[in-house]
Amino acid sequence: MKEQYNNPGPDLVYGMHAVKAVLQHHPDNAVQLYLQQGRQDERLDLIRARAGKLGLPCIEMQRAELDAMSATVHQGVILECRNLKLEKSEGFLKQLLTEIDHPPFLLVLDGVTDPHNLGACLRSAEAAGVDAVIVPKDKSALINATVRKVACGAAEIVPFVAVTNLVRCLKTLQEGGIWVLGAAGEADQSLHQTDLKGPLALVMGSEGSGMRRLTREQCDTLFAIPMAGEISSLNVSVSAGICLFEAVRQRSQ
Numbered sequence: 001m002k003e004q005y006n007n008p009g010p011d012l013v014y015g016m017h018a019v020k021a022v023l024q025h026h027p028d029n030a031v032q033l034y035l036q037q038g039r040q041d042e043r044l045d046l047i048r049a050r051a052g053k054l055g056l057p058c059i060e061m062q063r064a065e066l067d068a069m070s071a072t073v074h075q076g077v078i079l080e081c082r083n084l085k086l087e088k089s090e091g092f093l094k095q096l097l098t099e100i101d102h103p104p105f106l107l108v109l110d111g112v113t114d115p116h117n118l119g120a121c122l123r124s125a126e127a128a129g130v131d132a133v134i135v136p137k138d139k140s141a142l143i144n145a146t147v148r149k150v151a152c153g154a155a156e157i158v159p160f161v162a163v164t165n166l167v168r169c170l171k172t173l174q175e176g177g178i179w180v181l182g183a184a185g186e187a188d189q190s191l192h193q194t195d196l197k198g199p200l201a202l203v204m205g206s207e208g209s210g211m212r213r214l215t216r217e218q219c220d221t222l223f224a225i226p227m228a229g230e231i232s233s234l235n236v237s238v239s240a241g242i243c244l245f246e247a248v249r250q251r252s253q
Contacts, residue, residue: 011081012080014072015075016047018153021154021155021157025157027054029084030056030079032057032058033077035059036066037060039063044076066078088160090163092159097176100131106130107132108133109134109204110212111205111211112236113141115144115150118135118150119147119150119155120240121133121236128248134161134201136163137163140162167214167218180219181223182215182216182219182221185224189221195250196250197253202240225239225242
């Protein structure tokens with residue numbers, strides 16, 4: 001068995017939320033379920049029942065065996081998948097934007113390299129009803145087991161688009177009538193003074209240096225999150241959550 005799950009081919013998904021999301025949204029990719037033997041948990045029972053309905057093989061193992069398989073906290077459940085590539089193409093994004101029946105609501109992450117921050121941003125994006133999250137293919141975290149675990153199932157739900165040239169992508173969005181608004185600490189305009197209704201792409205910069213120069217210059221408007229304390233910056237996932245839900249507030253009025 002160890003030779004099977006040490007094989008670099010299959011994807012392993014860890015944690016109850018992430019596994020549940022795969023079984024719900026990508027069941028055809030599921031190959032085999034591993035559960036912690038003797039663990040009593042209602043959420044685990046629901047996953048077991050879902051796997052049973054799908055006819056998915058289920059193997060119970062000791063916790064130490066699951067620990068040996070896992071790259072992160074597994075919560076007693078690991079799902080082996082085939083070809084679970086969640087990154088979407090620019091062609092997918094173009095098609096998505098033609099199909100949605102409401103003003104587009106996009107989150108753009110410019111150079112977020114920490115998988116924990118990416119996972120947290122995806123979780124906030126899903127909760128806010130974002131249509132897609134866009135990142136550059138280079139100098140950015142992409143979806144892996146850690147991102148899936150932190151995202152608590154959002155990585156399997158929110159379309160995640162990796163583009164070759166972010167500035168070119170933003171220009172294309174603008175040509176399609178989408179306003180590109182970027183968060184920048186030095187901006188004169190406050191988040192709360194910014195119109196976030198209508199077709200919108202919110203751009204957040206990297207954990208350390210913020211947006212790259214060309215990305216910043218491509219934005220239609222820059223805004224800053226007002227802060228009353230002495231610390232001048234926030235974690236990117238916190239900033240994204242604040243901006244996304246200010247947009248949700250405005251768009252629901």
